[in-house]
Amino acid sequence: MLAKVKRFMSILTAEQQEIKKATKEFVAKYVIPHAAEYDRTGEFHQYIVEAAKESKIFSMCVPKQYGGLGYDALTQAVVLEEWGYGCAAMGTTLGVSPMGQYSVLIAGTEEQQKRYFERIVKGGLSSFALTEPGAGSDVAAGRTTAVRSGDDYVLNGSKCFITNGGYASIYVIYAKTDPSKGAKGISAFIVERERPGFTIGAADHKLGVRSSNTVELLLKDVHVPAANLLGKEGDGMKIAMKTLEMSRPGIAAVALGVAQRALDECVNHTRKRFPDRKFPPGQMLEFRLVDMQLQVEAAREGLHYTMSLRDAGQPYSEESAIAKTFCGDVAMAVTTQAVSLMGSYGYTSVISKCMRDAKIMQIYEGTNQIQRLVISRALLSPAPSKPAGQKAA
Amino acid sequence: MNFQLNEDQQLIEQSARDFAQEFLNPIIARLDQTGEFPKEVVKELADHDFLGLHLPADVGGANAGWVSYVAVIESLSRSCAAVASIMNNHAMASYAISYWGSAAQRNRYVPALIKGDLIGALAICEHGPAPGIGPDALVATKTEGGYVLKGTKAYVRNAGVAGVYVVSAVTDAHDPNALTAFIVDSNVAAIKVGEPITTMGLHGCPVADLVFDNATVPEAAILGTVKGAGEIVRRTLALASLGEAAQTVGIGQAGVEHAAAYAKERVQFGQPIGKFQAVQALLAESATDCHLARLGLRYAAQLAEDGQPFEAEAAMVKSFLARLGSKILVDTCQVEGGMGYSEAMPLPRMFRDIAGTTLLDAPADFPEQLIAASIA
Numbered sequence: 077m078l079a080k081v082k083r084f085m086s087i088l089t090a091e092q093q094e095i096k097k098a099t100k101e102f103v104a105k106y107v108i109p110h111a112a113e114y115d116r117t118g119e120f121h122q123y124i125v126e127a128a129k130e131s132k133i134f135s136m137c138v139p140k141q142y143g144g145l146g147y148d149a150l151t152q153a154v155v156l157e158e159w160g161y162g163c164a165a166m167g168t169t170l171g172v173s174p175m176g177q178y179s180v181l182i183a184g185t186e187e188q189q190k191r192y193f194e195r196i197v198k199g200g201l202s203s204f205a206l207t208e209p210g211a212g213s214d215v216a217a218g219r220t221t222a223v224r225s226g227d228d229y230v231l232n233g234s235k236c237f238i239t240n241g242g243y244a245s246i247y248v249i250y251a252k253t254d255p256s257k258g259a260k261g262i263s264a265f266i267v268e269r270e271r272p273g274f275t276i277g278a279a280d281h282k283l284g285v286r287s288s289n290t291v292e293l294l295l296k297d298v299h300v301p302a303a304n305l306l307g308k309e310g311d312g313m314k315i316a317m318k319t320l321e322m323s324r325p326g327i328a329a330v331a332l333g334v335a336q337r338a339l340d341e342c343v344n345h346t347r348k349r350f351p352d353r354k355f356p357p358g359q360m361l362e363f364r365l366v367d368m369q370l371q372v373e374a375a376r377e378g379l380h381y382t383m384s385l386r387d388a389g390q391p392y393s394e395e396s397a398i399a400k401t402f403c404g405d406v407a408m409a410v411t412t413q414a415v416s417l418m419g420s421y422g423y424t425s426v427i428s429k430c431m432r433d434a435k436i437m438q439i440y441e442g443t444n445q446i447q448r449l450v451i452s453r454a455l456l457s458p459a460p461s462k463p464a465g466q467k468a469a
Numbered sequence: 470m471n472f473q474l475n476e477d478q479q480l481i482e483q484s485a486r487d488f489a490q491e492f493l494n495p496i497i498a499r500l501d502q503t504g505e506f507p508k509e510v511v512k513e514l515a516d517h518d519f520l521g522l523h524l525p526a527d528v529g530g531a532n533a534g535w536v537s538y539v540a541v542i543e544s545l546s547r548s549c550a551a552v553a554s555i556m557n558n559h560a561m562a563s564y565a566i567s568y569w570g571s572a573a574q575r576n577r578y579v580p581a582l583i584k585g586d587l588i589g590a591l592a593i594c595e596h597g598p599a600p601g602i603g604p605d606a607l608v609a610t611k612t613e614g615g616y617v618l619k620g621t622k623a624y625v626r627n628a629g630v631a632g633v634y635v636v637s638a639v640t641d642a643h644d645p646n647a648l649t650a651f652i653v654d655s656n657v658a659a660i661k662v663g664e665p666i667t668t669m670g671l672h673g674c675p676v677a678d679l680v681f682d683n684a685t686v687p688e689a690a691i692l693g694t695v696k697g698a699g700e701i702v703r704r705t706l707a708l709a710s711l712g713e714a715a716q717t718v719g720i721g722q723a724g725v726e727h728a729a730a731y732a733k734e735r736v737q738f739g740q741p742i743g744k745f746q747a748v749q750a751l752l753a754e755s756a757t758d759c760h761l762a763r764l765g766l767r768y769a770a771q772l773a774e775d776g777q778p779f780e781a782e783a784a785m786v787k788s789f790l791a792r793l794g795s796k797i798l799v800d801t802c803q804v805e806g807g808m809g810y811s812e813a814m815p816l817p818r819m820f821r822d823i824a825g826t827t828l829l830d831a832p833a834d835f836p837e838q839l840i841a842a843s844i845a
Contacts, residue, residue, distance in 0.1 A: 210736075212737060212806055212807055213738070213742075214738045214739075217737065217738075236807075280812075281811070281813065282817070283810050283811075283820060283821070349598055350598050355598040360835045360837055360838070361835070412796065412799060415669070416791045416792075416824070416828060417829055419594075420594065420623065420666075420676065421624075422828070423668055423670075423825050423828055424666045424668050424669070424676065428669035428821075428824065431669070431795075431824060432821065435799065435810060438799075439807055439810055440807070443806055445748070445803070449747075
């Protein structure tokens, strides 16, 4: 108990602070100056991905033994918040790329991990493909199939809303090996970009995170060796859920960055508009800014707590869902308030981009309704002998 | 007490819905993508008698009253709030001139504004803490026979396309709170329209700063009395806020209806998602916010129509929608999930549009201050 409290109370280590500082500098130099133009065109921000190669940040979730940076979860949250602060679309590219990697970490053999992470360490992006047109929240309704054929599996079907799908080098794709078994018939496969029959469909034009690449993936008789199956046949659902548990706090971190950015923009604008002590902003404006800060601070503390649990090897499934839901909802509420509060300035500045970007935070990686289902099941599950609302130490 | 629109009002509302169907629906996508000012549609609004709806008969208006006016704005906004926003700003300029203008001013501007041959705009906001204060405040210096205007008006809607602006300016440096209103023709030398400002939504309704670089206007350009802009601005902006609230309600209602239809069609976990309580809650709360806002809006409009004080009630609607207006689209988009985030669907445009109708443009003067002051 004491160890956990200490961990929770600890502020960032010297190393984490160093990484935060370097990330801030990178974001100020590359992300912020280009965000508006990429948002306008909706073009994928390849330039930023290239610029980030030197720091190897796209391998931050890859363990050191495979040549990655091997950042702990709290450090990842710190990095992703800064990227989200600069541009949620670019933060999404960085934050979602590890999803495929997580699936491989969770269920991959050493050989599979080595093969997968090699591409990431060399600068490739990865992608996680679960969603289908008829299977959004209802993952088990997927219709993509994988049929065993000799030493191979043959994949057929399509995936949609796949982040980084058009630019990834390696994917984890979920398909039914036994359609009669529903959720228990899903399996996970490593699929390399260059497999014949694997093509990239149209990119979506979205309300926000516009330069984040979101595409359809089309699979027509795509042969992958049985050696690309993660875990066993039918393990897919478990792997996917565990992957989402790991990745959700990353999205929370991006959302937190968006909220902090909107708040900072409001504060800067307010200082500029009311430079003279004779004309103060007034309590109505001041207190609303404070209310925004209360939410942002609480969101950060919850997220860092979740990451600390994960780094300490403790269960964090419920906290993961709470962090994602709370940070996403805070990002939406704070940016919406910011646009309304800053009037025409809010409606015509980066604040409005923050608001458009924030909306996806409540939707992707499991809508915040699905998160609430996860949380309510934990909340109302047969009670262990502990006072209500208190977590077992 | 009757909460229903009367027969005339229903006819007017229906005609606005028909108009939206015929003239707005076909141009929504183009307007949103290009942001081009829909000049031809504004002319159609005039030809269908919408631009004189709110004005008294003695200036050529239909005298249909504010309840009808907000019903029209709501109906247009269900299709295309950008056009409703253009109309609202235009209508407030023609209202101010017809209400406070001299006979000469009314004759000169109002018929052309009703016919849509002339487009009007309000230029009230400034970049400083409040109009009249700040380094860029618009200052009018008295000269022989007129005034010289210097300064900047901020975020003027209909800027660049308007032929006439109703502006407020400081005429007494010692009394910056007592502004004077002017009617300024757009072709006066030394008035520059700034670069078009990109807005999140309401594309097609232009926004820009209006820069006065020692622009000369005659004494006859004063609207109302010297230092009399306070009442003009207060009342006109209160009415404008009713028009804005009607836009919010119109967009919100369209969003709720679209999401409800989607929830009936979209099947997950073996049933339409509308069967899930979580989805029902999103739809129900959004519909509730729309409904209550509309009631408050119509109540305030009825007061204005009856010649009663309505500013506090208008401020309540504004305060309510500043908190909850955008949330209606935040939540209805949520119902449509990943699909609802794609610009191929209509809700993202509405999400961007609705945020533009709930702005608190003058932080120095929140609606809550007015409401608090009104509570006896």
